Amino acid sequence: MSTATLSSAAAPGLLTSTNLFLFLLAPALALLYVYWKVSRKHMVELAERIPGPSGLPILGNALEFIGTPNQIFNTIYQKSFEFGRTIKVWVGPRLLIFLTDPRDVEIILSSHVHIDKSPEYRFFKPWLGDGLLISTGQKWRAHRKLIAPTFHLNVLKSFIDLFNKNSIETVNKLEKELGKEFDCHDYMSEATVEILLETAMGVSKKTQDQSGYDYAMAVMKLCDILHLRHTKLWFRPDIIFNLTSTAKYQEKLINVIHSLTRKVIQKKKADFEKGIRGSTAEVPEELKTQKYETAVPTKTTTLEGTSYGQSVGLKDDLDVDDDIGEKKRMAFLDLMIEASQNGVVINDEEIKEQVDTIMFEGHDTTAAGSSFFLCQMAAHPEIQEKVLQEIDEIFQGSDRPATFADTLEMKYLERCLLETLRLFPPVPIIARQLQQDVKLASNPSYVLPSGATIIIGTFKVHRLEEIYGPNADKFDPDNFLPERAANRHYYSFIPFSAGPRSCVGRKYAMLKLKILLSTILRNYKIKSNLKESDYKLQGDIILKRADGFKIMLEKRKPIVSVKA
Numbered sequence: 368m369s370t371a372t373l374s375s376a377a378a379p380g381l382l383t384s385t386n387l388f389l390f391l392l393a394p395a396l397a398l399l400y401v402y403w404k405v406s407r408k409h410m411v412e413l414a415e416r417i418p419g420p421s422g423l424p425i426l427g428n429a430l431e432f433i434g435t436p437n438q439i440f441n442t443i444y445q446k447s448f449e450f451g452r453t454i455k456v457w458v459g460p461r462l463l464i465f466l467t468d469p470r471d472v473e474i475i476l477s478s479h480v481h482i483d484k485s486p487e488y489r490f491f492k493p494w495l496g497d498g499l500l501i502s503t504g505q506k507w508r509a510h511r512k513l514i515a516p517t518f519h520l521n522v523l524k525s526f527i528d529l530f531n532k533n534s535i536e537t538v539n540k541l542e543k544e545l546g547k548e549f550d551c552h553d554y555m556s557e558a559t560v561e562i563l564l565e566t567a568m569g570v571s572k573k574t575q576d577q578s579g580y581d582y583a584m585a586v587m588k589l590c591d592i593l594h595l596r597h598t599k600l601w602f603r604p605d606i607i608f609n610l611t612s613t614a615k616y617q618e619k620l621i622n623v624i625h626s627l628t629r630k631v632i633q634k635k636k637a638d639f640e641k642g643i644r645g646s647t648a649e650v651p652e653e654l655k656t657q658k659y660e661t662a663v664p665t666k667t668t669t670l671e672g673t674s675y676g677q678s679v680g681l682k683d684d685l686d687v688d689d690d691i692g693e694k695k696r697m698a699f700l701d702l703m704i705e706a707s708q709n710g711v712v713i714n715d716e717e718i719k720e721q722v723d724t725i726m727f728e729g730h731d732t733t734a735a736g737s738s739f740f741l742c743q744m745a746a747h748p749e750i751q752e753k754v755l756q757e758i759d760e761i762f763q764g765s766d767r768p769a770t771f772a773d774t775l776e777m778k779y780l781e782r783c784l785l786e787t788l789r790l791f792p793p794v795p796i797i798a799r800q801l802q803q804d805v806k807l808a809s810n811p812s813y814v815l816p817s818g819a820t821i822i823i824g825t826f827k828v829h830r831l832e833e834i835y836g837p838n839a840d841k842f843d844p845d846n847f848l849p850e851r852a853a854n855r856h857y858y859s860f861i862p863f864s865a866g867p868r869s870c871v872g873r874k875y876a877m878l879k880l881k882i883l884l885s886t887i888l889r890n891y892k893i894k895s896n897l898k899e900s901d902y903k904l905q906g907d908i909i910l911k912r913a914d915g916f917k918i919m920l921e922k923r924k925p926i927v928s929v930k931a
């Protein structure tokens with residue numbers, strides 16, 4: 368039989384199986400669609416009760432999230448005024464519900480059940496693995512229990528000298544910018560990375576052949592890519608994204624980041640084997656604070672209306688006052704390495720995930736917070752004068768390093784810092800995935816359906832007129848006077864989130880920022896030609912200024928010049 372005869376003989380059979388396949392595919396797809404519709408019926412019905420912009424079929428409101436990061440930020444914020452405090456948005460088949468009423472925010476954040484992060488956090492996985500920010504369930508609980516004590520105030524007090532040393536080094540680096548307009552965010556990023564290396568990681572930055580600046584820049588570019596994946600729907604599926612040149616670039620950036628974390632862990636392990644514990648970063652004799660430190664009661668952890676960045680009425684696992692044992696008073700990476708020795712609580716891969724997580728969460732947030740603070744000082748010179756006056760009263764013209772007791776005296780500076788975190792929360796939204804229905808406190812007829820993504824709009828909560836008054840958008844440090852703070856709902860100020868998944872670095876951040884910012888202000892006055900209304904905001908993971916954090920410095924008299 369010829370080949371031609373063979374293929375024509377096989378053709379009818381082939382056609383039959385194709386037809387059969389199509390014949391079965393159509394009802395299978397129809398059944399799948401019906402199943403999908405039925406399984407979502409409950410969610411769709413509950414969502415219908417919640418107000419929100421009307422969207423297109425299939426796409427929902429997805430097209431509203433198009434534009435530059437600054438445009439997207441403005442669109443979302445403007446839209447928030449068109450509806451009430453609870454807003455529903457469909458992005459394709461995904462249901463997002465924005466919450467801004469502090470009573471509803473409390474239900475979600477204070478819960479030990481609603482702790483799952485939204486699916487968007489998966490974009491962080493190649494970088495942060497299953498670190499504290501992303502993990503959930505038993506793994507998150509075990510690691511949170513291990514990590515939270517490493518940011519206890521007793522541990523943080525041992526970092527004061529390193530906070531001072533690095534702050535003075537930042538002041539010295541800034542000197543070359545005198546008289547020019549420049550972006551202070553680069554300096555704040557470098558400083559916050561280097562401080563983390565020398566404190567929480569306990570390695571000297573001098574032993575690292577990779578600079579904090581390179582690391583911070585790689586993180587910044589990686590965040591741009593992750594933001595792109597959040598906002599551009601076609602970049603979301605891995606199968607498409609992995610084919611793009613952006614995916615290759617992402618891989619390169621992750622290599623830069625991971626190479627630093629790997630080196631840090633190797634160095635710490637080597638030290639550990641030699642019996643070295645604690646930070647190996649050196650502090651010059653004249654910057655050691657012990658001789659200046661006055662006795663401060665160890666339990667003085669609350670300042671007026673707030674306790675290190677959250678309402679005094681809120682307590683979390685960082686607020687354990689009882690004296691913890693010597694063993695638990697170890698810094699972050701020391702404890703990770705020690706815990707890994709028996710391999711039960713944490714293994715090597717998990718240590719790497721946690722180091723990556725702390726390096727990211729610990730630097731980018733504080734870099735944004737400190738940059739906004741400096742811009743706010745420049746935009747409000749009369750407020751800056753009051754901060755300078757307070758600092759001058761504390762230090763009396765001396766160039767001695769700041770002590771823990773000094774940080775407790777920086778009450779006005781702290782109010783300015785809290786007010787900065789209110790108006791410009793570095794983490795502008797917090798997202799959770801619901802595994803069960805939740806009735807809202809603000810309106811019990813609204814029930815958040817299981818399967819919905821809940822977005823807590825911190826930026827919006829912090830600017831509610833019903834809570835912060837008709838001038839809610841105005842920079843007013845007196846919003847944090849104890850009597851004003853006491854009259855507000857605890858969950859109306861949540862820059863560090865709150866509840867069981869609150870920020871473990873809250874106290875670390877506040878203490879470090881007070882020392883870093885007061886040291887800068889002891890040396891420089893901050894100036895700018897720009898007003899607050901000129902800021903162009905973008906919320907790509909961390910809230911930033913799309914127009915850059917432009918400031919100018921003027922040397923203060925008398926000049927305080929301490930060598931690091």
Ligand code: HEM
Nearest residue numbers: 499500728729732733736793794862863864870871872876
């Ligand atoms: C101004 C500075 C900071 C701000 C505004 C901030 C804010 C936040 C917020 C809002 C969350 C919750 C995020 C979410 O649920 O999606 C968070 C979580 C976290 N933060 Fe911070 N943070 C700051 C500094 C730090 C520092 C300095 C560290 C570490 C040294 C740190 C480590 C973490 C970690 C590990 C988590 C995850 C906690 C968990 O899920 O159990 N943060 N932070």
